[in-house]
Amino acid sequence: MITLEDWALIRRLAGEGVAKAQIATRLGISRTTVYAALASDSPPKYERMAAVTSFTPFEARVKELLRETPEMPATVLAERVGWSGSIRWFRDNVKRLRPEQRRIDPADRLIWEPGDAAQWDLWFQPRKIPLEDGTAKLLPVLVITPAHSRFIVGRMIPTRKTEDLLLGSWELLQQIGAVPRRFIWDNEPGIGRGPRRAEGVASFMGTLAAKLVLLPPRDPESKGIVERRNGWFETSFMPGRSFASPGDFNEQFTDWLQIANARTVRTLQASPEQRINADRAAMLPLPPVPLHLGWRNRIRLGRDYYVRVDTNDYSVDPRAVGRLVDVSAELDRVRVRADGRLVAEHTRVWARGMTITDPAHLQTAKTLREQFRAPRPVAAGDDLVRDLADYDRAFGIGGGF
The missing domain is CATH 1.10.10 (Arc Repressor Mutant, subunit A)
Incomplete structure (x- = not known):
């Protein structure tokens, strides 16, 4: 078998008009080898003959x-x-x-039309964030990327439960300023799996008039845009940064996204900031009415005048004890109302198992407790001492012995 160099030399000499016999003599090979080299369309390749083994x-x-x-x-x-x-x-x-x-599962090239779809994902950044109780925790970051423009919006949320996922989604949609026609999620338990939707998701999608697409398992290509952005955050946003709280993280992340969205995407030959207007123009408008999202519950306030949101307890004005109160919580605030009147408002705590007390509620409870324990005053003219003769007359006993 001739080498690759000999094969190339034979073809070059033949191209210069050298006779085949002269080429064979010059290279010291047979004319048959020369004929075979000139007839082949590809260079010679050594292939080992399959040997019989114990396998x-x-x-x-x-x-x-x-x-x-x-x-x-x-x-x-x-x-x-x-x-x-x-x-x-x-x-x-x-x-x-x-x-x-393995069975073949080809992936088609996806073409993303303006306004058609946005990809949702949770990015768990690799650094623990300090919380109110002195502990630190890895917290999820909700990220949305409209597929046509590659524009990125995102924020850290307290949990990956449905209430917080929908609250975060609504806040980020307001930042975009419009609603994509399709929401592309993978199998996130707080949104849904397979045909099942988490409670509250169907009404949320219906209010937005958008379609929820839950991807089947092992289909990373359909959500690859947002997945690649998550990897980019770890290499471009995270290095050299420290965070004092979830709020500090969100401030830094929002500022960095403004810079990131202004950078040119090589595959688009444009920046997301330049393409987002085309996305918005083809999206659905935001609903004209505010959405009632978040943690919501109606309970009768007990004697200990605390309500629970997620795993934390928040104090309420004790004057509402025994009454029905409406508890609502957003990503950052917890509010309690009785008959429409605000009876408690707290900053939402992202740590777990904490008790948050308003000092004013403690003072009110002390006052009410003192009033309850104090003896009731006797009304004027109400003489509690009765003449014994009144009992004699009541039982018909004659006067005197």
Whole structure:
């Protein structure tokens, strides 16, 4: 077999008009080799002849099992086919065959029209954020990216529960200024899985008049835009930063996103900031009425005058004890109303298992407690001392003994 250099030289000499016999003599090879080199369309390539090994008798059966169950472990395959040799040698051969037996799942090129879709995701940034109780925790960051413009909006939220996901989504949609026609989510429990939607999600989507698309498992291409942005945050936003609180994180992240959205995206040859107007023009308008989202509950206030939101307890004006109160919580505030009147308002705590008390509520409770324990005053003219003769007359007893 001739080398790649000889093959190229033969073709060059022939192109210069040198006779085939002279080429053979000059290179010391047969004329048959020269004829074959000139007739071939590709350079010579050495291919090792398949050799018979100890694995060869088992190869067909292994392929059959892999076609049925592509992820079957090599140890189980060895047991099924009756292999008794080296498990390492068997595993190496299975590793060679496995990719060929997997079912093919081709991914189409996706074209994103203006206003059509936005991709939602939760990014868990790799640094713990200090909380109110002195602990630190990894908190989710909700990220939305309209697919046509690649414009990014995002903010940190307290939990990945449905109430906080919908609150965060509504706040970010207001930043965009319009509603994409399709919301693309993967299988996030707080939104839904398969045909099931989390409670409150259907009404949220209906109010926005948008469609929720929940991706099937193992379909990363359909949400690749926002996934790549998450990786970009870790390499471009996070390095060299520290955060004192979730609020501090959101301030820094919002400022950085303004810079990020002004950068040119190589594949678009434009910046997201330049393309977002086309997205907005084709999106749906925001609902004209405010959405009633977040943590909402109606309870009868107990004697301890506290209400619970998520895992934290918040004090309420004790004068509302025994009455029905409406509890509502947003991402940053907790409010309690009785008959429409505000009876408590607190900053929402992102730590868990805490008790938040307003000093004014403590003072009111003390006053009410003192009033309850004090003896009732006797009304004027109400003489509690009765003449014993009144009892004699009531029972018909004559006067005197």
